[in-house]
Amino acid sequence: MLLKRKPILKLKELFIERLLFLFSFLSVFTTLGIIIILLFESFEFFKEVSILKFLTDTQWTPLFINKHFGILPLLCGTFLTTLIAICVALPVGLVSAVYLSEYASLKLRAIVKPIMEILAAIPTVVYGYFALLFVTPLLKKIIPSLSGFNALSSGIVMGIMIIPLISSLSEDAMRSVPMSLREGAYAVGSNRLQVSFRVVFPGALSGIISSIVLAISRAIGETMIVAIAAGQQPKLTLNPFVPIETITAYIVQVSLGDTPYGTLEYRTIFACGMTLFVITFILNTFSFKLKRHFLEAYE
Amino acid sequence: MVENIQKPIFKIQNLSAFYGAKEVLRKININILSNSVTAIIGPSGCGKSTFVRSLNRINDLILNFRVQGKIFYHNKNIYDKDVDVVELRRKVGMVFQKPNPFPKSIYENIAYGLKIHNFIKKEMIDEIVEKSLKKAALWDEVKDNLKQNALSLSGGQQQRLCIARALAIEPEVILLDEPCSAIDPISTAKIEELIYELKKNYTIIIVTHNMQQAARVSDYTAFFLSGELIEFGKTEEVFKAPKDRRTEDYITGRFG
Numbered sequence: 127m128l129l130k131r132k133p134i135l136k137l138k139e140l141f142i143e144r145l146l147f148l149f150s151f152l153s154v155f156t157t158l159g160i161i162i163i164l165l166f167e168s169f170e171f172f173k174e175v176s177i178l179k180f181l182t183d184t185q186w187t188p189l190f191i192n193k194h195f196g197i198l199p200l201l202c203g204t205f206l207t208t209l210i211a212i213c214v215a216l217p218v219g220l221v222s223a224v225y226l227s228e229y230a231s232l233k234l235r236a237i238v239k240p241i242m243e244i245l246a247a248i249p250t251v252v253y254g255y256f257a258l259l260f261v262t263p264l265l266k267k268i269i270p271s272l273s274g275f276n277a278l279s280s281g282i283v284m285g286i287m288i289i290p291l292i293s294s295l296s297e298d299a300m301r302s303v304p305m306s307l308r309e310g311a312y313a314v315g316s317n318r319l320q321v322s323f324r325v326v327f328p329g330a331l332s333g334i335i336s337s338i339v340l341a342i343s344r345a346i347g348e349t350m351i352v353a354i355a356a357g358q359q360p361k362l363t364l365n366p367f368v369p370i371e372t373i374t375a376y377i378v379q380v381s382l383g384d385t386p387y388g389t390l391e392y393r394t395i396f397a398c399g400m401t402l403f404v405i406t407f408i409l410n411t412f413s414f415k416l417k418r419h420f421l422e423a424y425e
Numbered sequence: 426m427v428e429n430i431q432k433p434i435f436k437i438q439n440l441s442a443f444y445g446a447k448e449v450l451r452k453i454n455i456n457i458l459s460n461s462v463t464a465i466i467g468p469s470g471c472g473k474s475t476f477v478r479s480l481n482r483i484n485d486l487i488l489n490f491r492v493q494g495k496i497f498y499h500n501k502n503i504y505d506k507d508v509d510v511v512e513l514r515r516k517v518g519m520v521f522q523k524p525n526p527f528p529k530s531i532y533e534n535i536a537y538g539l540k541i542h543n544f545i546k547k548e549m550i551d552e553i554v555e556k557s558l559k560k561a562a563l564w565d566e567v568k569d570n571l572k573q574n575a576l577s578l579s580g581g582q583q584q585r586l587c588i589a590r591a592l593a594i595e596p597e598v599i600l601l602d603e604p605c606s607a608i609d610p611i612s613t614a615k616i617e618e619l620i621y622e623l624k625k626n627y628t629i630i631i632v633t634h635n636m637q638q639a640a641r642v643s644d645y646t647a648f649f650l651s652g653e654l655i656e657f658g659k660t661e662e663v664f665k666a667p668k669d670r671r672t673e674d675y676i677t678g679r680f681g
Contacts, residue, residue: 232488306525309483310587314538314594315515324541329528 164403167396174390180397186360186376188394189385195394197401199360203277203370207352208345210281210366211288215341218285219292220334226293227300228322239294246290254354257283262355271367275357278366284351288341295340299333300326332416339413343406349374373398434459434598434628435480439494442475444487449475451652452494457645459597462620462629464643464660466636468675471649473632474522477600480630481517482510515542518596522603524583526575526590531558531567534575534586538594553593561589562619581612588619599623601631605638617642636676640664648672 172180175195183196222242226235261279266272272279303326311325327334357369358379371379377395385391435457442450450472457463465473478484479492482503495502503513515538526534535554539545545553554571558564563585567573575586584604591599601620605613620629620642633639639646639660646663648656648671656663656672667673 304525305486306521306523307527309486309519309521310525310527310590311537312486313481313483313514313519313521314541314590315511316541317511320541324537325527 161403164396164400167393168400171390171393171397175397184362186371188391189380189383195397197373197398199362200371200373200376200398201401202362202364203352203356203360204346204372204374206277206364206366206370207281207284207348207356207372208342210278211284211345211348212338212342214282214285215288215292215345216338219289219337219341220296222289222293223296223300223334224322224327227297228318228326239297242290243294244290245287248287250287250348250350251354253283253287254280254351257351257355269367273357273368275355275359275369276367277356277370280352280355281366283355284345284348287348287351288344291341291344292337295337296330296334299330299337302333303329336413336416339409339416343409343413346409347374347402347406349378353378373402431458431460433457434499436497436500437495438497440476440479440496441493442472442479442484443489443491443493445489449652450479450492453654455647455654455657457598457628457630459628460624460626461644462624462631462642463645463647464639465630465632465647465649466634466639466675467649467655469634470651472652473649474602476649477519477602477630477632480598480600481514481519483514483519485510515594516596517598517600518591518594519600519602520584520587520591520604523607524580524587526578526583526586528574528576530572531575531578531586532571535590535593538590542594557589557593558586560592560619560623561585562615562622563589579612581608581615584608584612584616585619588616592623596627598628598630601629603632603634606634613638636664648675650675 180195180197182198183194184198185194185196186199187194226239230238257279258275261283262272262274262276265279269278307325307329308321311321316325352372353375356372356375358371358375359369360371360376361368363370377398380391380395433456435455437453437455437457440450440453441448453476465476467473475484480496480498480503484490492504496504498513498517501508527537529537532554535557536550539550539553555564555568558567563582566582567578567586575583578586584607588599588604605616608616617638620631623629624644631639631642643660645658646656646660647654648663648667648669650671656667656669658668663672664676667676
């Protein structure tokens with residue numbers, strides 16, 4: 127019969143299908159692999175150090191003779207740098223999002239937005255040295271007691287790095303607020319500021335929050351800047367002027383050092399990695415849910 | 426033209442409007458009388474929406490939109506440089522084709538227009554919210570759920586909420602841009618009834634695709650075609666004895 131398919135064609139299609147499947151699941155398998163290794167190595171770690179100790183001990187000295195395995199000082203360092211970064215990025219990012227979405231002309235937006243997004247494309251090692259060699263000396267002129275390595279300058283620079291994340295995603299969220307809502311607001315005699323902040327901003331709120339959460343998650347996971355400019359002293363302090371250490375910076379420190387493979391000290395980095403993974407996973411899930419909620423709102 | 430018993434609230438002279446290079450209104454001359462209902466009819470794309478959207482300058486929001494000619498509102502050209510557009514829009518309210526309540530509570534939707542402009546006491550706002558909802562014939566349906574999100578209302582209720590929102594700031598004129606095109610017949614009937622009520626205190630300009638609706642609710646009718654005003658007069662006369670052949674063709678359903 128004329129319509130009968132040649133067997134070779136069927137085989138070819140099957141082959142192509144399998145190939146496509148393989149490629150698309152490559153990243154899924156990789157993720158799974160990472161999670162399994164993280165789980166396995168942290169499991170080994172927590173056989174020797176109790177989770178309770180890990181979460182409550184206030185000292186982190188796995189590389190000293192007197193060993194303590196309390197994650198709190200590292201968490202605190204991560205929290206502090208992230209907090210400073212958000213304090214910088216939130217106002218700047220949101221104000222520029224409002225400006226780009228509600229005030230700027232199409233032409234200006236077409237120029238400014240890509241330039242802002244370039245900020246996100248700068249290698250973070252450059253930011254790290256920018257913090258260490260430019261921002262810290264600058265801040266020292268204002269705060270003479272500032273240490274050479276500190277949470278403040280790395281936090282500020284990290285904030286600059288995540289501005290485009292907040293401004294760009296928030297702007298997208300605000301722009302997708304339907305024009306009809308703006309018209310409704312103008313029609314009852316709003317001025318532009320009122321439309322922006324009382325109608326568009328609340329209307330885009332879930333998208334904006336989702337962008338902020340993503341930015342936080344990015345700041346928590348950021349490594350190079352803090353490894354270079356924040357110091358390597360795990361300290362349970364909220365003082366931004368002294369050297370501290372974040373979870374990520376600790377992982378770098380151990381990975382680059384001569385800690386023997388398979389030891390407890392070596393496994394600390396997996397416990398740290400697991401902690402980071404859990405935090406960012408929760409944040410990303412939260413942000414993803416918000417974003418979906420937001421997409422549904424106007425459909 | 427129409428005998429001027431009521432005084433004209435809008436005097437429109439040689440109004441042309443453009444989106445970029447495209448001319449959508451050509452030299453419109455028309456007077457809108459106060460405390461009357463004027464219907465604007467015509468086929469899609471004839472410029473009737475653009476016309477009403479020029480009257481409160483809401484079309485300023487559209488890129489590359491511009492007008493020529495003059496629109497006098499109480500003898501002041503609203504396109505003069507020194508016009509306070511915010512004040513104009515508070516006097517000339519608008520209800521859009523698709524209901525567009527804010528994603529806030531029913532109460533907040535109406536209170537919004539009051540809060541942005543003046544410092545008003547909470548009790549005053551409560552009172553105006555109730556009054557506006559009553560005027561828009563929505564009060565009985567929502568009085569127990571004022572905190573409910575406006576988006577949970579039906580389309581017809583949302584549109585009446587938008588009318589209440591427009592009424593809350595006490596405008597003189599209400600522009601209705603095909604207010605019933607996106608809602609069901611029962612809600613449409615309610616809104617038509619409402620227009621009849623509102624006529625006593627407001628000047629109403631309604632764009633409609635629905636000839637029966639124009640005939641039912643309006644005192645005056647303007648027929649637009651391809652950006653031009655073809656005929657304007659008392660609704661009765663326009664529908665019963667149109668002067669222009671094209672008007673007759675349109676209202677008898679020969680095109681459009």
